[in-house]
Each structure stands twice: as C-alpha cells, then as structure tokens.
Amino acid sequence: MFLPQLPHPPRSGGRIVTAPLVEGLAKNHEVHLFSLLHGEQGEDEGKEFLSRKLAGVHVAPGAKRFDLPVLGQSLFSRYPYKVHRFTQPELAKLAAKAAKKTPPDAIHCQNFYTACYARDLEAFRKVLYQENFETRMLERWAETAGQKVLGRLVRLELKRTLHFEMECPFWFDRIATISRQDEDAWRASAARFPETLRRFEGRLRTIRPSVDLDYYRAARVEEVPSPFPDDGRKRIVFTGLFGYEANVDGAVWLATEALPKLNRDKYSLWLVGQKPSVAVQKLHAPPDVIVTGAVPDVRPFLLHADLSVVPLRIGGGIRLKILEALALGCPVVSTSVGCEGLWSSVDPPIWTIADTPEEFAAALESSSALSRNREEMFAWVAERFSPARFVEEMEALYCGKS
Structure with a gap:
C-alpha cells in the first residue's frame, strides 16, 4: 500500500x-x-x-x-x-x-x-x-x-x-x-x-x-470538559487543515461575508485545525472569531458545539468532517460543494445546505436553534460509512x- x-x-x-x-x-x-x-x-x-x-x-x-x-x-x-x-x-x-x-x-x-x-x-x-x-x-x-x-x-x-x-x-x-x-x-x-x-x-x-465509528461515539468524550467559554454565545465550529486552499477560501468567505449578517454578539466562529495560513490567522478576533491552531482532539469541539459548518466553494471528494460531526450528534450546515457525494435524491441529507452568504447566515441562525437527536445522527453515519x-x-x- x-x-x-x-x-x-x-x-x-x-x-x-x-x-x-x-x-x-x-x-x-x-x-x-x-x-x-x-x-x-x-x-x-x-x-x-x-x-x-x-x-x-x-x-x-x-x-x-x-x-x-x-x-x-x-x-x-x-x-x-x-x-x-x-x-x-x-x-x-x-x-x-x-x-x-x-x-x-x-x-x-x-x-x-x-x-x-x-x-x-x-x-x-x-x-x-x-x-x-x-x-x-x-x-x-x-x-x-x-x-x-x-x-x-x-x-x-x-x-x-x-x-x-x-x-x-x-x-x-x-x-x-x-x-x-x-x-x-x-x-x-x-x-x-x-x-x-x-x-x-x-x-x-x-x-x-x-469512519471509525467507535472513535466518534459521543460516550468516548462525554467526560471531557467543554473547550468553549460559558459566555452565552452559540458556538459555530469549522474543522480542518487551514493551510489547505479550499478550507482557507471557505473560512475567509464565511467570516467576511456570511457571519457579518448575523447578530455578532450571539455567535462565535471557531476555526479548529492545524497550520492556519496567514489569511486565516488574520481572521482571529475573539470573541467573534477564534483561530485555535492545532488541537489534540477535535471531538470535544464537535460534541459541545451548537453547529459544525462546511462552507467550501472549491474542492472535490467527500467531506468526512460532516460524518465526524454527525456521529457526535452535532448539526451541520454546508454549501452544496461541501457535502457532495454524501447524499442523493433517494437518500436526502439530514443537514442544511446553503450557498449564498444570505442563505448561509439564515441557515446558521435557524439550525443552531433546533433540538438534536444524537442517536439518529450516529445511526445515519453507521448505516452508510x-x-x-x-x-x-x-x-x-x-x-x-x-
């Protein structure tokens, strides 16, 4: 191999x-x-x-x-x-x-x-x-x-x-x-x-x-403390390698075009992943946008987040980060490009798809207010992957x- x-x-x-x-x-x-x-x-x-x-x-x-x-x-x-x-x-x-x-x-x-x-x-x-x-x-x-x-x-x-x-x-x-x-x-x-x-x-x-289903069971990390501050904000998480061009483009687009359309006092965007590029580092502006750099484990971020997002406009293949989030019971908002290959007309998505800044901002607001069913999300991943x-x-x- x-x-x-x-x-x-x-x-x-x-x-x-x-x-x-x-x-x-x-x-x-x-x-x-x-x-x-x-x-x-x-x-x-x-x-x-x-x-x-x-x-x-x-x-x-x-x-x-x-x-x-x-x-x-x-x-x-x-x-x-x-x-x-x-x-x-x-x-x-x-x-x-x-x-x-x-x-x-x-x-x-x-x-x-x-x-x-x-x-x-x-x-x-x-x-x-x-x-x-x-x-x-x-x-x-x-x-x-x-x-x-x-x-x-x-x-x-x-x-x-x-x-x-x-x-x-x-x-x-x-x-x-x-x-x-x-x-x-x-x-x-x-x-x-x-x-x-x-x-x-x-x-x-x-x-x-x-995906390693056992590794992404919520029970594996339930006792790990939340990595987020208790500030009353909704936590939006985007995970990935932030030196990768598609993630860099998506992070900049999300932070500069979609996020400003929300009430910034109610949301925090967390960019969680190693090797952030200069463009991504410049987005760091706590408490609105937090660039963490490398973390030992992304699972606590996904477990305790209100939303996981995949705001990609370029790329191909399959975004496994969607499966990781769903397996841990975290709702997802993605662009059409971001979730390609994961659903079809006969197997519809269990997440929200939005492509324009206005649509994405609206999806962040509505999806972060929904109740979640962790068991249902995990079962969806387990049946297919x-x-x-x-x-x-x-x-x-x-x-x-x-």
Whole structure:
C-alpha cells in the first residue's frame, strides 16, 4: 500500500479514510505499507503503532508542502507538482526491494500523486483509490483565482493534472473514486480522451469510505470538559487543515461575508485545525472569531458545539468532517460543494445546505436553534460509512471479485 502520509493517528481527512482500511486489511492479510514522513507531530507514534499491526512499515522523507527545488523540477515536466512532491526515489527503491523479496498479490495507491510507484511494479491486481478527482477541484479553483500569477499557475497545474489523470488509469486494473460525483466528473473529462474512456469500462467504480465509528461515539468524550467559554454565545465550529486552499477560501468567505449578517454578539466562529495560513490567522478576533491552531482532539469541539459548518466553494471528494460531526450528534450546515457525494435524491441529507452568504447566515441562525437527536445522527453515519463495508468492497477489488 502506497499512502501519501502515515494513516495513524487519524486526525485529518486523508488519514481518516486510510486508517480504518489499513487496520481492517491487516486483520486478514499481510500488509506492507509505504509512506512519506512530513515532520508532523505524532509520526513516530504512528509508525510504532502501525509496526505492531502490519507486516512492514517502510518510510522515507517527503517534500515540504511548497518545496522550491520540487517546484523548479516540476516546471519543466509534463507531470503536475503533486506527483513530483509525493514521488520520492528513496521510497520507490524501498518498494522495489520489498517487491523483489516478496512479490505482492495486490498493490494499492492512494490518490493519483502516488500512482507512479505502481507503474513499474508487477502484481495480480493494481488498484488506485482517488479521494478527489483533482482536475475537478482545480477547475473550481481556477474560477476564483483570477488572472494574476496565482491564476496562471493554477491553470497550468490544471492542464498537467488533467493529462496525468487521463494517463495513470492505464497503470491500474481497477480504479475507485470516493464519490459518484467524482466518478461522473472523471468520465465526463475523459470524453476528450477516448482511449482513457474505454479503459474505464468495467474498471472504474465508486466505493464510499468509512469512519471509525467507535472513535466518534459521543460516550468516548462525554467526560471531557467543554473547550468553549460559558459566555452565552452559540458556538459555530469549522474543522480542518487551514493551510489547505479550499478550507482557507471557505473560512475567509464565511467570516467576511456570511457571519457579518448575523447578530455578532450571539455567535462565535471557531476555526479548529492545524497550520492556519496567514489569511486565516488574520481572521482571529475573539470573541467573534477564534483561530485555535492545532488541537489534540477535535471531538470535544464537535460534541459541545451548537453547529459544525462546511462552507467550501472549491474542492472535490467527500467531506468526512460532516460524518465526524454527525456521529457526535452535532448539526451541520454546508454549501452544496461541501457535502457532495454524501447524499442523493433517494437518500436526502439530514443537514442544511446553503450557498449564498444570505442563505448561509439564515441557515446558521435557524439550525443552531433546533433540538438534536444524537442517536439518529450516529445511526445515519453507521448505516452508510462502516469500516467493515469499506474493507469488504476494497478486498473485492484486490482479489479480482469486482
């Protein structure tokens, strides 16, 4: 299994997807994990934890989020920046050595930017799992990035990412997307690439992820004190990595366009997550907006909040933060983009969807006043996103049953 980062501890979107899968597979299979290290808190603990559960944990240093040497290398390449950032020769050598010693039955790559590791390795089945159809996310970002330097760079990366996401399916026997919307978007983009579209026939499908249901039971954190002051305000929480462009855009939009339409003395917005960008740090203005930075555990924030919000305007895939909030019994307000892939006309949402600043502000006011049914919210998540179901569907891909 090739992952962009260690799946433990599962504190961010990507890790929340991969942690239950890796641990579930390890119960019945010999799993060798290959991952990059990014100098983040908890990596040593994560490696030690995984080493006790897996047949092998192989790691190599990863590049920084914005790495100038990697950026320079990518500017003269047909491959996008993320592929260069996450494809490290040291990790590829470790994989080649391990595959020679113990030929793998199946190879799993998480996201397109780890796909190069599988290209030159042999296995009965090679599977690519996409948390996002990156081209779609970049298309949305290009719409809001303007015409200056950032806009030009985004459009360059969009072009290279599109071509890479049309090329890499030929290296895999099966491809799975995290949502039906991403699958449909990938197929639609492939209409301009007939060979890729043919490659998708019988190979591309959607497999929803899972969340650790036991970890997000309210009973696990009920005795933890509330992290909020007792000031009579409604607490609105937005969780995530606040160096990630989609979260930065959403936080700024929420704080500057939607929140001012409310009575500011009645609400506090809490931006809870690590690595806040400069733009997010500038929003910090207690008691109206609080930027916490990294916290040891987001669960107490979600358990004691009046609302969890997902104000995203760009991005793709599935927002697992919605499932985390619902599992802990916290009502949710999201934009349409923020909750893509989680509901359909035959399986409607149990949260509120709003897209304009006026609609979002009104939804915050009305939803924060509603009574909540924690058991009903948890049951909704458990019925659709259980780890056992996720592992079973992925095993079918590895074993040639699907």
